[in-house]
Amino acid sequence: MKKIEHIGIAVKDLEVSNDLFAALFGKPHYKIEAVESEGVRTSFFENGPNKIELLEPTSADSPIAKFLEKKGEGIHHIAFAVDDIEAELKRLEGEGFTILNKIPKKGADNKLVAFLHPKSTNGVLIELCQEIKP
Ligand SMILES: CC[C@@H](C(=O)O)C(=O)SCCNC(=O)CCNC(=O)[C@H](O)C(C)(C)COP(=O)(O)OP(=O)(O)OC[C@H]1O[C@@H](n2cnc3c(N)ncnc32)[C@H](O)[C@@H]1OP(=O)(O)O
Numbered sequence: 001m002k003k004i005e006h007i008g009i010a011v012k013d014l015e016v017s018n019d020l021f022a023a024l025f026g027k028p029h030y031k032i033e034a035v036e037s038e039g040v041r042t043s044f045f046e047n048g049p050n051k052i053e054l055l056e057p058t059s060a061d062s063p064i065a066k067f068l069e070k071k072g073e074g075i076h077h078i079a080f081a082v083d084d085i086e087a088e089l090k091r092l093e094g095e096g097f098t099i100l101n102k103i104p105k106k107g108a109d110n111k112l113v114a115f116l117h118p119k120s121t122n123g124v125l126i127e128l129c130q131e132i133k134p
């Protein structure tokens with residue numbers, strides 16, 4: 001597992017939060033991308049070496065809609081970059097972590113992603129992501 005790839009923040013209204021984070025960093029988001037399989041619309045900000053992903057739900061059964069209902073807006077997950085997601089999932093399963101999707105799926109920003117259940121990681125949802133090479 002390598003560096004933090006991004007921090008995911010659940011928001012109710014992407015446009016409102018885009019303005020807020022643009023004011024915070026002094027520059028606008030660099031992309032907006034919908035990921036239908038997760039029921040989200042995302043935007044990405046880069047600030048120095050750090051990346052922030054804002055996530056707005058696009059359907060009532062989206063994990064983000066559920067999270068907003070229970071906890072409100074705020075940090076939803078921490079994503080770590082990996083070179084080989086399948087090998088890393090195998091290793092983490094062997095260490096006893098609960099893998100939410102053993103088959104990596106297509107995420108945003110050209111990544112394959114998989115998640116560890118927050119109940120197995122001290123209450124923090126962990127995302128692994130591997131860049132999709134052309
Ligand atoms: C855009 C694509 C991608 C990217 O490229 O970056 C993304 O980031 S997608 C992000 C959205 N997708 C996901 O989150 C997928 C993985 N998540 C899940 O599979 C589910 O959300 C979950 C973690 C399994 C929870 O689902 P479920 O059990 O149906 O929801 P509950 O509301 O009943 O929660 C159970 C339990 O877990 C706690 N919880 C839920 N979400 C989080 C969270 N993000 N961080 C910490 N804890 C979380 C929730 O509070 C419940 O706890 P208890 O009330 O104590 O039981």
Ligand SMILES: [Co+2]
Binds near residue numbers: 053127
């Ligand atoms: Co993410």
